[in-house]
Amino acid sequence: MEVIHPSHQNMDQIDILWHQDIDLGARREVFDYNHRQKEHELRRQRELEEEKRRHSLLEQQKLLLAQLQLDEETGEYIPRPPPAAPLQPPAAPLEVTQNDGFSVEDRDAMVLDAYLQILAETFSVGSTESSPVCFDNLPVSTAVSSIMTPPEQPVLSPATFPPSQLPQLQRTTPDLEQAWMELLSLPELQQCLNMQMEEMTTYPVSNSPEVQNYSFYPVSDLTDAKRNSPKVDATEFINMFDGPVPSVALPNEFDQMKAEVPQLNVTFNAESLCDMFYPNTPLEETSCQQDFEGNKSTIMPEIPNKAPFTPMDMCSLSPGDESDGDKQNLEEAPDLDSGISSNASPNASSPAKSVYGSGSFSNSDSEMTDMDHNPRSAESDYSEMFSINFEPDDFDLTAPAYALTGPSQPNEESHKQLRLDLAEDSGHHDAPFTKDKQKKRFDVRLSRDEQKAKALNIPFTVDTIINLPVDDFSELMSKQQLNEAQLNLVRDIRRRGKNKVAAQNCRKRKMENICGLETELDSLKEEKERLQNEKSQNMKTMKEMKQQLNSLYLEVFTMLKDEKGNSYSPSEYSLQQSTDGTVFLLPRIKKTFRSVDNHSSTS
DNA sequence: AATGAATGTCATGCT
DNA sequence: CAAGCATGACATTCA
Secondary structure, eight states, X not given: XXXXXXXXXXXXXXXXXXXXXXXXXXXXXXXXXXXHXXXXXXXXXXXXXXXXXXXXXXXXXXXXXXXXXXXXXXXXXXXXXXXOTTOOOOOTHHHHHHTSSOOHHHHHHHHHHHHHHHHHHTOOXXXXXXXXXXXXXXXXXXXXXXXXXXXXXXXXXXXXXXXXXXXXXXXXOHHHHHHHHHHHHSHHHHHHHHHHHXXXXXXXXXXXXXXXXXXXXXXXXXXXXXXXXXXXXXXXXXXXTOOSHHHHSOHHXXXXXXXXXXXXXXXXXXXXXXXXXXXXXXXXXXXXXXXXXXXXXXXXXXXXXXXXXXXXXXXXXXXXXXXXXXXXXXXXXXXXXXXXXXXXXXXXXXXXXXXXXXXXXXXXXXXXXXXXXXXXOOSSHHHHHTOOOOOGGGHHHHOTTTOTTGGGSHXXXXXXXXHHHHHHHHTOOOOSSOSOHHHHHHHHHHHHHHHHHHHTTOSSOHHHHHHSOHHHHHHHHHHSOOOHXXXXXXXXXXXXXXXXXXXXXXXXXXXXXXXXXXXXHHHHHHHHHHHHHHHHHHHHHHHHHHHHHXXXXXXXXXXXXXXXXXXXXXXXXXXXXXXXXOEEEEESHHHHHHHHHHHHHHX
């Protein structure tokens, strides 16, 4: 028996199968390993080229952002003026592109083109005209404005930004956020960011807590801040993190945060940068999870009011500002539909304005600031999650309607508040302090209960008092040792708040009822008109039919003849039909008589 | 200054 | 019975 070499046999079989497949329409290249390998290499080459192209676009975009600065008045990005001498780009990767021999104008034009191209190609966000809007809404402008702030002026730390805006921004620009995430996932960008981050962390960061806080902001915030960093002086760069917090942070917390700085250095590698911006970092994730689990049982009743957890939500639960996150969860969500304390200030979409307050204070903002400035040990679940403590000695920092500006302008604000108090006590509010009367009115309204609560040292916010479920509210009241006056005030605040919402709903319902009735009235009018038209049409038809009947009647009469062949007069005879259908010709004599009788009797 | 709209607050009844 | 809701009536603020 002949022994065939196995491989030879296999090759023969493959050849047979191949011929069969050719008959079926498949080409040999499909099965050719070398051919497939070539194709694979070609594909890889294309991918590499694509990668290179994206990288160059990225570089151009970074360069562009370094060349641009935010015009705080128009909200537009404009070319940055030529930097001062000491402002040398600290980031090495950008030096290559910046020293390429282009004039500033050429480079700006090129960069602008590249920018538009990037927006059109890299981001699959949408049309280019929507992009600037999104950029305007991004917190990047806050970072840029912080960079642009003169060093001698206290730079607002991220902790003083109105954090309540952030989830909103997150919601309003999900596509852009996703695009940023995609960008960040590019290895080249991660490498670049990593280099810059290493530079950043090698500075003597005296206020390291802010570094940690910084990571709580949307990814675009930090990345854009970084993109601007090449033009930023080291001092200013540090100023981005150099906030007033150390002056208000409790020493133990400060030490604790400081102790985490080495961890940050470790975790600031390229792979975990995305995770740092979003809370998948093991460091934060564990703590977030812990906190989330810890508070879940008490948070849950309120959570359904809010959209499902976003990464920012998880971030908010991280240890650095867990109270902020909780407060956002629990206070913003009811505002969405209740409108009681809708913190939507007209400036909410303009971070550059809101950084310095510009008179647009919101309750939540002040509470956030309060929470930042009053980190407290856990007295109870709710005191940790919701409360502000109105400490008598931090009056100007914790006052509800004026605390946004933070420690940078404490005296002005406390004086404003004192004047506001005086105005309220005297019962009238001339408005020398506020530009927006509507806003002022809103704030004054809000601050009445706030003021009362503060006067009695109620350790909760009015939103907390109003929006807590009754069980949680009762539990909270029982845990706090409140005196009679405080309890009464808290109940009044809750009752007023509930009733306010009820009144709003009632009026809304009333308006809807009125609109519904108006619609119904319109439809009824139309129905009436239609029926009247139908009635007149019917009457017209009836008249025509009567005329036809009359003519037919006369026609029949003219055809009737007596024995002599004379016609019957319709005035003397009438035709009547009996029940069995027989038609009789009856003289009208009786009727004539009766009419004569009637006539004689009436006369 | 008068006026109407919008909104907050209170009283009351109902669930 | 307490809590909350609905709603009419009144008060306040503002344009």
